Each structure stands twice: as structure tokens, then as C-alpha cells.
Amino acid sequence: TQLLEQSPQFLSIQEGENLTVYCNSSSVFSSLQWYRQEPGEGPVLLVTVVTGGEVKKLKRLTFQFGDARKDSSLHITAAQPGDTGLYLCAGATSGTYKYIFGTGTRLKVLA
């Protein structure tokens, strides 16, 4: 059973546009991570969110953890071709060790 659903699955946008990727679950997570994976490479950690309602910024990327710690979003402002990649959310449900990855959002930013 997939506990972390990401949307959209695919996104193709022009350089300079804004976008938001969502990561949703019915389970509560003790923390949640976002990773970016480029072709031929392993996922690279972008951020960890821990507290419900937390907002973290990484240059043009803004990450938010839902108040109930069941969902998260990633917003990219003024996307650039270098943002192209597969974005994955992941986390461990509270009270267990079961680390799962979301279904992924494949982003392509066109110049």
C-alpha cells in the first residue's frame, strides 16, 4: 500500500514559471524529507521538515509541512532548467520505523 501520494506525476513548464508539488498521506509522519534526483544519479536530500506548519526556504524552493504532519508541499518560484529532475518526498510514520518514498513528480523546465 502506497502511503505517500505525490501530485502531479509529471510537470512540464517554461522557464520563469512558478509551480507547486504536493505530497499527501493519511498517516502522520515524525518528519518528512524532500529529495531531487537527476538522471543517472541517486536522490539528493534537499530538506527535512519536522514540526507541523513548518516552512523552510532553500533559495527559490519553499517547503511546507502540514499542520497535522500528514502532508507537505514544495513550491518553486521562477523555475529554471537546472530545476529539472525527479522530486521525491519521503518519511517515516510516527511510532514505527517504516521509511517510505512518495510516487515522485517528474519536472521538466524548458528554456
Added chain:
Amino acid sequence: DADVTQTPRNRITKTGKRIMLECSQTKGHDRMYWYRQDPGLGLRLIYYSFDVKDINKGEISDGYSVSRQAQAKFSLSLESAIPNQTALYFCATSDSAGPRYNEQFFGPGTRLTVL
């Protein structure tokens, strides 16, 4: 130098062959993991190890075995490779100490093709 290395990076083998994928890390982390990635199926956990004497099955361990030879080394074996084991394989590490224990650090991957 990369913190998590995997060898080989690419491997083509035939059905029935035994192969081993190796992972080494210099991060000093105690936890290590093996995942496979298939198009449309995301990352799935094969095995994980929380320390040298600890080995645990993940969600898709059938057909695979692992060995944790040292804190820094974790190898994955396919005893008798079959075509549906064709996939990208990733090793990852994490540190159980501190509040960021869920963060995982990945190697560059091994692309395995079983003919």
C-alpha cells in the same frame, strides 16, 4: 570524493548468474540500505541494516541477500539473477544519532540488466 560509492556502476548479466553489488561509505553512518528503482514503481526497500550485526528484510527481499561486512560496507547479492531484477539499484546511509536520523544519503546507483 563521494561519501557513498557503489560498484559496479553498470552491469549486464545473464539469467541464472550470481552477482554482487557493493556499497562503501565514508560518512561514518551506522545505518545502511539497499533500494531498487523501477519506472512507475518508485524506490522500494530491499534490505536494511542498523549496525554490523543487524540485517532486516525490506518489502521486496525475495531473490536477494545482503552482507554487512563492516560498518562502512554493505553488499547486495542476487543468487540467481532473473530478467525482472533488471532495475536501478541504490545504496543509502543514515545516522541514527540526533534528530535527523531519517535523512538518507544515496550512492550514484548501479544499473543492472539481466538478459
